[in-house]
Amino acid sequence: MEFRLSDTQRALVGSVRELAQGRFRQRGLRWMDGTFPWENIRELASLGVLGMSVPEEYGGMGLAVFETALVLEEIAKVCYPTAMAVLGEAGVQTRVIAKYAPESIRSRILPQVCSGDCILSICMTEPHAGTDVANYRTNAVVKGDRVVVNGVKTLISRAEEAGMFVVFTRIDGKPGREGIGCVLVERGTPGLEVTGTYHTMGGENLHEVQFRDMEVPLENLVLREDGFRRLLTAFNTQRCLNPAISLGLAEGAFDETLRYVRDRTIFGKPIGDFQGARWKLADMYKDIEAARGLLYRACMTADPFPDPFLAATAKVFCNEMAIRVTNEAVQLHGGFGFTDEYPVSRLYRGARYGSLGGGASETLRDLIGKKLMAEDPGPDGILARGYF
Ligand SMILES: Cc1cc2nc3c(=O)[nH]c(=O)nc-3n(C[C@H](O)[C@H](O)[C@H](O)COP(=O)(O)OP(=O)(O)OC[C@H]3O[C@@H](n4cnc5c(N)ncnc54)[C@H](O)[C@@H]3O)c2cc1C
Known part of the structure; x- marks a missing residue:
């Protein structure tokens, strides 16, 4: 086993880190009122980062899942809204277009994704159905060479900025999950x-999006049925990328805290010299290292097909770890941790998202538990899986 980044990976991470620590960290508060971080996005576009999931023939970097996760981790260390915006360009929506859209759409839209000129929005959640995808009511009816869509989506990211919406909908009223x-x-x-x-x-704003007798050309119907099963790889990849943001948030909060408890003196010595504070630091550190190990393993084995079991396990652990670590970061900052003066309050707020979206912790625990129940441990035991 090799726990070392390659020179290329190191260079990629280094350039993103320089930008994030040098500029994004100072600007962090600007985006907390819902303002979209255009400035950061333009700068990331110039590094090529928006095209991480776009194949090279369309101007992208066509990066592996692991490298994409490393980049998201760096950005999330300082700015949750920017990391989420980049995930929007590296996530399921880009993969849907790259794999299923006709060439006429791919060749026009994907270069614009790379340059930041086309922000993508994914529309899945409905007012009465988030996790319960089999109950989507939005419906698309095929009429000759047109498709007519009616329905409502909610909690949608980047709807104000998006140039293209990737909409999950029932097709011709077909029931159930398979009808999407x-x-x-x-x-x-x-x-x-x-x-x-x-x-x-x-910090970011979410939106409701309505379709009222909205017509699109038939070529825009990129998946006619069973969209969730056919996009399983994209969704499992998303389960590796969402936790990379959680990991970054926790690492950023840890670094901020380490600086703070070294600098701030109470009762005549730095906070970090009190045993109670040192134990908190040690717990935060071990939590982060454990999460990183799990996530990197899931990411490094994710191409071409992520292991759903590993991805789900890494996601649940990283999402919940980030809540614990950022919470302790605020605690160690005392009252100042609750103010906007210190980044830990923003990182804490961002960390709360991870376990809600992209497969909520409850759903993923169910998936992990079901898989464990279905497997025969055999003489080697289940935990030897994948190592030997
Ligand atoms: C910051 C943010 C950005 C988002 N961006 C987008 C976006 O761009 N596009 C989009 O489509 N959606 C987006 N969402 C919505 C998100 O995907 C949904 O919130 C998520 O899918 C959960 O759906 P829900 O909110 O309807 O919760 P529900 O499905 O109502 O679930 C409520 C609770 O029940 C739990 N639960 C579900 N199933 C089970 C079970 N079997 N056993 C026990 N408990 C269960 C859930 O885990 C959750 O805790 C975003 C949400 C947030 C917070």
Whole structure:
């Protein structure tokens, strides 16, 4: 086993780190009122980072899952809204377009994703159905060479900025999970409307998006049925990338805290010299290292197909670890940790997202438990899986 980054990986991480620590860290507060971090996004585009999931023939970097995770981790150390915006360009939506869209759409949209000129939005959640995807009500009806879509999506990221919406919808009223396909919708399509805004504790705004007799060309219907099963690889990849943000948030909060408890003196000595504080630091550190080990293993084995079991395990652990670590970071900053003066309050708020989206912890625990129940440990035991 090799626990070392290659020279290329080190160079990629180094350039993103320089940008993030040098510029994004200072700007962190600017995006907490829902303002989209355009400035950061443009700078990341110039490094090529927005095209991490875009194949090279369309101007992207076509990076492996592990490298994409490393980049997200660096950005999340200082800025949750920027990391989420980059995940939007590196996640399921880009993979849907790269794999299933017709060439006419791919060759036009993917270069714009790389340059930051086309932000992508993924529309899955509905007012009455988030986890319960089999109950989506949005429906797309095929009429000749057109597709007519009606329905409402909610809690949608980047709907105000998106140039293209990747919409999961029932096709021709087919019931159940298998009846869900996927339609691409360009901004400005008549019948598409962004109707409501929710401001979140993480800083970014989420929106309600409505489709009222909205028509798109038939070529925009990229998946006719069974979209979730056919996109399993993309969703499992997302389960490796979402926790990379959690890991970064925890690492950022840890670094901030280490600086703080060394500098701030109480009762005549630095906070970090009290045993109670040192034990907290040690627990935070071991939590982060354990999470990193799990996540890197899931990511390094994720191409071409992530192991759903490893990805889910890493996601649950990293998401919950980030909540624990950022919480202790705020605690060790005392009252100042609760103010906007110190980044830990922002990192703490961002950390709360991970376990809610991209497969909630409850759903993933169910998946992990079911798989364990279905496996025969055999003479080697289940935990030897994949090592020997
Ligand atoms: C910051 C942020 C960004 C988001 N961006 C997007 C986006 O861009 N596009 C989009 O489509 N959606 C987005 N969402 C929505 C997100 O995907 C949903 O919130 C998520 O899928 C959960 O759905 P829900 O909120 O309807 O919760 P529900 O499905 O109502 O679940 C509520 C609770 O029940 C739990 N639960 C579910 N199933 C089980 C079970 N079997 N056993 C026990 N407990 C269970 C869940 O884990 C959760 O804790 C975003 C959400 C947030 C917070």
